[in-house]
Amino acid sequence: MSNLWTRAELEAATGGRFLDCAGQPTTATPEGAVSGISIDTRTLQPGDLFIALKGDASDGHAHVQAALDKGAAAAMVHRAAGLADPRVLVVADTMQGLQDLAVAARTRFAGKVVAVTGSVGKTTTKEMLRLCLGANGKTHAAEASYNNHWGVPLTLARLPRDAAFCISEIGMNHPGEILPLAHMVRPDVALITTIGSAHLGHMGSLDAIAAEKASLITTLPAGGIAIVPDDAHGASFFAAAAQQASASLWTAGANPNSTAHMSALHAGADGTHFTASIAGVDVPVHIPAPGVHLARNALSALAACAALNTNLPKAAAALEAFAPGKGRGALSRIAGGAVTLLDESYNASSASIRAALDVLHHIPASRRIAVLGDMRELGDFATAEHTALAQPAAVSADLVFCCGPHMKSLFDALPHARQGAWADNAASLAPLVCAALRTGDAVLVKGSLGSRMRDIIAALGTLAAVEPA
Ligand SMILES: Nc1ncnc2c1ncn2[C@@H]1O[C@H](COP(=O)(O)OP(=O)(O)OP(=O)(O)O)[C@@H](O)[C@H]1O
Numbered sequence: 001m002s003n004l005w006t007r008a009e010l011e012a013a014t015g016g017r018f019l020d021c022a023g024q025p026t027t028a029t030p031e032g033a034v035s036g037i038s039i040d041t042r043t044l045q046p047g048d049l050f051i052a053l054k055g056d057a058s059d060g061h062a063h064v065q066a067a068l069d070k071g072a073a074a075a076m077v078h079r080a081a082g083l084a085d086p087r088v089l090v091v092a093d094t095m096q097g098l099q100d101l102a103v104a105a106r107t108r109f110a111g112k113v114v115a116v117t118g119s120v121g122k123t124t125t126k127e128m129l130r131l132c133l134g135a136n137g138k139t140h141a142a143e144a145s146y147n148n149h150w151g152v153p154l155t156l157a158r159l160p161r162d163a164a165f166c167i168s169e170i171g172m173n174h175p176g177e178i179l180p181l182a183h184m185v186r187p188d189v190a191l192i193t194t195i196g197s198a199h200l201g202h203m204g205s206l207d208a209i210a211a212e213k214a215s216l217i218t219t220l221p222a223g224g225i226a227i228v229p230d231d232a233h234g235a236s237f238f239a240a241a242a243q244q245a246s247a248s249l250w251t252a253g254a255n256p257n258s259t260a261h262m263s264a265l266h267a268g269a270d271g272t273h274f275t276a277s278i279a280g281v282d283v284p285v286h287i288p289a290p291g292v293h294l295a296r297n298a299l300s301a302l303a304a305c306a307a308l309n310t311n312l313p314k315a316a317a318a319l320e321a322f323a324p325g326k327g328r329g330a331l332s333r334i335a336g337g338a339v340t341l342l343d344e345s346y347n348a349s350s351a352s353i354r355a356a357l358d359v360l361h362h363i364p365a366s367r368r369i370a371v372l373g374d375m376r377e378l379g380d381f382a383t384a385e386h387t388a389l390a391q392p393a394a395v396s397a398d399l400v401f402c403c404g405p406h407m408k409s410l411f412d413a414l415p416h417a418r419q420g421a422w423a424d425n426a427a428s429l430a431p432l433v434c435a436a437l438r439t440g441d442a443v444l445v446k447g448s449l450g451s452r453m454r455d456i457i458a459a460l461g462t463l464a465a466v467e468p469a
């Protein structure tokens with residue numbers, strides 16, 4: 001069993017105290033260690049430290065006994081009433097305790113840290129980095145997005161002491177959220193994937209979004225490297241932040257003058273190929289999934305590898321193993337193989353819908369069908385942001401189905417011949433989409449998590465066959 005934290009280290013990092021068998025704090029130096037960290041007893045492994053976090057809707061303190069019964073090596077709590085187990089570590093506040101562990105993990109870490117933020121593409125880029133850096137040394141990253149006030153410290157607290165690389169995804173919904181997380185992460189390389197209109201409702205403007213992302217760059221050490229898209233809104237914010245940190249600014253994209261640039265790009269249904277040129281080195285890249293946006297993410301990931309002086313050809317070759325995450329662009333055959341499905345049901349923003357429509361456009365098919373659900377968190381910008389997608393949707397799709405109140409404005413802006421159907425919710429739209437499919441079609445399903453487009457994916461998955469074309 002690996003030793004992630006000794007009990008003595010847990011006490012030292014958090015200022016907490018383990019209990020004795022009578023339920024009293026003990027001053028004896030505790031023995032033993034924990035091998036992992038859990039905040040959910042359903043996925044807890046024996047040997048884990050269970051941290052009883054208190055959320056809005058739930059309180060981990062209700063599950064401490066269950067965690068101990070499942071073999072937790074320790075349980076961090078801030079309410080110990082009724083607990084008389086020497087595995088219980090009492091701290092002033094468990095969220096603070098988790099953050100203290102994150103800070104201690106970062107302090108003891110001798111490897112390099114890459115932080116990834118951006119409006120879209122964080123998890124995809126993080127997964128690419130996991131492959132690229134993993135080809136060069138032991139690499140730690142969270143298994144899911146984990147990019148918020150608990151996800152970031154949890155990822156750091158789980159960082160094995162002997163890893164060479166750590167990748168941290170940092171997200172935000174509101175102004176000011178990135179900086180405290182970035183100070184915890186203290187990246188050596190800061191990577192911004194994209195600047196787009198996601199969360200525009202809370203943020204108010206693209207400038208505000210760019211400034212927020214740029215705050216990550218200010219936490220670089222002098223001589224650290226920031227990697228930013230070469231065509232994104234916010235170049236002046238990135239430059240100012242890099243100057244503030246005395247960091248280097250690398251650009252990445254299709255511009256031949258960029259520090260990392262791509263050429264000979266081919267993005268088809270068979271995958272995405274390009275040549276990455278970074279700091280004077282050219283490497284061929286093949287990603288076995290379609291999408292120009294994937295090439296851009298891969299280029300940025302490879303730039304981060306170059307920034308860390310790792311072996312670039314090895315890093316590029318590792319991308320052969322990339323597979324799109326769940327609901328993030330997986331291609332499959334449905335209806336007995338008659339229809340191609342592009343599953344983008346995980347989430348949607350203007351940038352990612354445009355990217356997905358572009359992928360749809362390049363899938364060989366007799367007809368291309370887009371099924372689009374509402375984008376959320378756009379506030380007053382919702383109607384304009386949805387309507388603006390009518391043009392790219394009409395270019396890429398022969399027929400467009402729309403779901404949800406905001407998508408009504410896109411639907412109404414489509415040419416009549418492109419209008420499939422609109423419905424208020426996914427359950428109502430699913431049968432209409434199923435009935436419209438014909439042999440040889442390709443269908444894209446995309447929408448914000450809350451628009452429940454995965455229910456349409458589920459309905460499509462039950463189709464045994466469709467009518468001939
Ligand atoms: N560079 C990109 N440009 C546009 N769309 C992208 C890009 N990278 C990924 N996407 C698409 O955006 C969606 C979300 O991707 P991903 O999960 O990587 O983003 P994220 O930033 O981690 O999102 P979240 O904020 O929900 O954690 C997916 O549909 C994906 O295919």
Ligand SMILES: [Mg+2]
Pocket residue numbers: 122123124144145146147169
């Ligand atoms: Mg994510």
